Amino acid sequence: MKKAQEHTAPKKYGMVIDLDKCTGCGACMAACMAENNVPFREDETDKNLSITWLRVYKLTNGKKFPNADVCYLPRPCMHCEGHHGHSPCVSVCPATATDYSYDTGIVSQIYTRCFGCRYCMAACPYHVRYFNWWDPVWPEGMEKMLSPNVSVRTRGVVEKCSFCFHRYQIAMEKVRYEGRAELAEDEYQTACTQACPANAITFGDLNNHDHAVYKLKTHPDAFRLLERLGTNPKVYYISSREWVRRQGDNYLENEGKVVAKAH
Amino acid sequence: MNIARRSFLAFLIGGAAGTALSPLPWKLTDDLSIWTQTWPWTPVPPDGEYSYVNSVCTLCPGGCGITVRKVDNRAVKIEGMAGHPVNDGGICILGASGLQLLYGPRRVKAPMRRVGERGEGKWETISWDEAIAAAAEKLEGIRSAGNPQGVACMVGDRYGTVPSLFERFMTAYGSPNFMSDAAIEDSYRITLNLMHGKNAIPGFDAGNADFVVSFGSGVIEGWGSPVRMFLAHGKWKDENKTLVQVEPRLSNTAAKADKWVAVQPGTEAVLALSMAYVIIKENLYDKSFVAENAAAFEDWRDDEGKTYPGFKTFVLNGFSPADASKVTGVDPSLIVSLARSFAGAEKPLALCGRGKGNTPGSLHEFMAVHALNGLVGAINRPGGVWAIDVPDYVTWPKPGLDEAARAGLEKPRVDGADGGAYPYTESIISGFADGVNSGSAGYGVEALLVSGANPLYTLRDAQAVRKAFDSIGFVVSFSSYMDETAAQADLILPNHTYLERRQDVPAPFGLNMPVIGMSRPVVPPQFDTRQVGDSLMGIARKMGGSVGDAFGWESYEACLKETMGAAWETLEKDGILVKADYAPEGWGEAFNTPSKKFQFFTGAYRHGENKDLMSQMKIEGEAADFPLILIPYDSMRLASGPVADTPFMAKTIEEDVLIHDDVYVQVNPATAASLNLREGKVAELTTPVGKARVRVHLSEGIGEGVIALPTGLGHWANSKYIAGKGVNVNRLMSPVADPVSGLDAAWGIRAKLARA
């Protein structure tokens, strides 16, 4: 089994989300919740407390009727690479409960290590992290739909989008079992990508020439959120609307065109 | 904010680097997390054998293929079925959270009989035998007392075996009062009947159109088969096709469109006809189609020599862009350019039916929009509207009728859908409450059977509907969930959910090919429920006589199998039967009107209606008392049909829609200022039929004088995750009968808003 032991090139999983196609329908959010055993409560209207690994934000252009415009922006974890894996959240976690993987580029969250100091939540500029203030409660019978692939969180821990890392693990197991060296592009896709009825989300290895994201990230209208913070996120957005691209990084009125620096 | 966050970040990075170097905090935090996380009540989902079952989602008329992931006998996730002709792997938010309905807290777990007051929530669980006997006995009593017509029935879908079984039951029993939930499909069906002479449902080859004008249709908000429309929308983006959205409010579709035309609410038909004016005036129409395949374009004469104005005369006499602009508020030059682009496109397509299409709408508007398609020849061709024959696979011989049945069937309908006033309409569910309350049919309604519908929530003027319900002595619900209607019933015979039953799923709305789907049990029934077809046949058999004889099948499944005939095997195997090589009928065979041509307006009304073709649908209320216009709006994140939002969906309701239990009403800032209302303020919203507490949300997405509320909120039965939140906009609206179809055509209602 020499082949299986060969080193595979490090991957950098990332996403390109086409905001021109995203309809704001929210299917990605529900698919994510179902995939990852996300809990829910009776009142979820306080969005700071509402655990949504993937949250679809609504942006408005601020113009008056009938020149007003709206754009939806799905926001998973950006899986920031920072400089060589120094993601803002990873750098501050005293428990190494969150870590940057150099093999996949995925920022993990290990619930059994997290003790709830919430430094990472303060450090994350994208508000992708949520704290479990309460133990999750499923109405009687609904625990039947919980997936064994993702551990159920308890009160006191932080959770966030994992790029459905368990799907990567399951796919890799299969690859190893079959003695292959590489994972094909469609063998590992996140739940939101799979669900999106508008095909707005593309997921893959940003390092791999053959993956769709490789080319898409260099689209002339591609940008990343708060790019200038140096967080080096691995989620790219495409929008043909200049006002949307500008809101992606709090641009000043008279600054030039927004362009992404490629990974 | 940006700067502050950056410095905060730098501070934290420094702090954390120091602690991480020492092993001690490591150990401590490890212990700490062990201590804080070993709660016995946190479930550990058991692992097991994985399997995948393909089926069809029936939570809306979309008919998407689904693949359900199972671990042993538990269904853990619903995904879109890859390669399915409707949705090709995509899924909507409701479909993706469907397991929360299956395993949800509001399942009706066994047959139940009401013991307390109606709606009090006191039930006793009874056996199936008792439940069937109770229903049969009551219905038999009404029948033998000579009032079989006094039993009414409401179903959700119109086609397929289950609605047909109910229809058959009503016929054999002797009541004309069979009704199905109405939607834009009904208006389209009547439009195609009048203009094509076909008993057909519309198919839209949307993906292949290159210039789409949507008159308020929520192309990405659940109109048609929702996922299919999302895919079409994505294709338009990829291929640089154009979408123009005509709508008074900045909906998601309007925001995504290449052009949003903010029209005055309720004047969409005028805009369509004004576009027709430009197309005719400038000679831009498809001359060969109009000359060879259309009738009543020019003035025409009937057999008796009477002349009628043709479409051309009609349009040129009243719909110049200058005139239309006064009504619609749309700039004349925009109307002209829109008309030119539409007619100049290779594959133009015009759509109508507002929002998700849950309200049928004005037939005049449908015909105006369809006339636009006719003018450019976008009929039965790639990228156009296709007339697809209604599903006709249910071909059972007529049931035998006894004397009582024959007498009952002679009686007038309660909902007014009788030959006289509305010759094209089969049933008018929105007219039922009025019919009951006014006693217009001349007999009392004593019992009501409800299956697949939730009229107490979805019908407008909820007070009137409630009053009608209160007067009906015996209400039987076949619902799987404790919805608003089930909560007011006397007897519940719970159906399996769509994930537990086998059932045909005919014709997803708007698909341009004939398709039959088949849902199958993904998991065994979780509770003591029964496929509704079996419950109904059980009741019929218990009643015996000609009613029982009408149902000779051994079981529902036997009936389904027999009905599907040769198709059964394919349906069992693939879950879907597609006529893959389907092509629309050529223009030569496409029209079965008296002229064998496409009929423009005056030619279409074969019964010589004397209806004012230009009458705009007036909504209820007077401007003097109610200065504002309230319009409802639909959203994918709010299920607004018979089923309510799942807990996952409720999580995604946006912060400008709901805060705690208060719904936001969208108000233009200038309107709000004139009423002295500010963002977030509590206000009282009043319409001629109801009042509600709301909060104000200032929005530039809506014009002055118009306000908007979301559909899908204000449930009162249902789970605590959605019940008690916001207002049911149907409670504030009043149905307005369309003069041609009689179906509900209310696109809004007059309203006022005041500080609370």
Ligand code: SF4
């Ligand atoms: S599922 Fe797709 S279209 Fe819908 S909100 Fe998510 S990204 Fe947007």
Ligand code: SF4
């Ligand atoms: S988005 Fe936030 S949580 Fe995700 S890697 Fe970046 S800093 Fe960490």
Ligand code: SF4
């Ligand atoms: S669009 Fe309709 S049929 Fe398709 S998944 Fe959603 S609810 Fe089900």
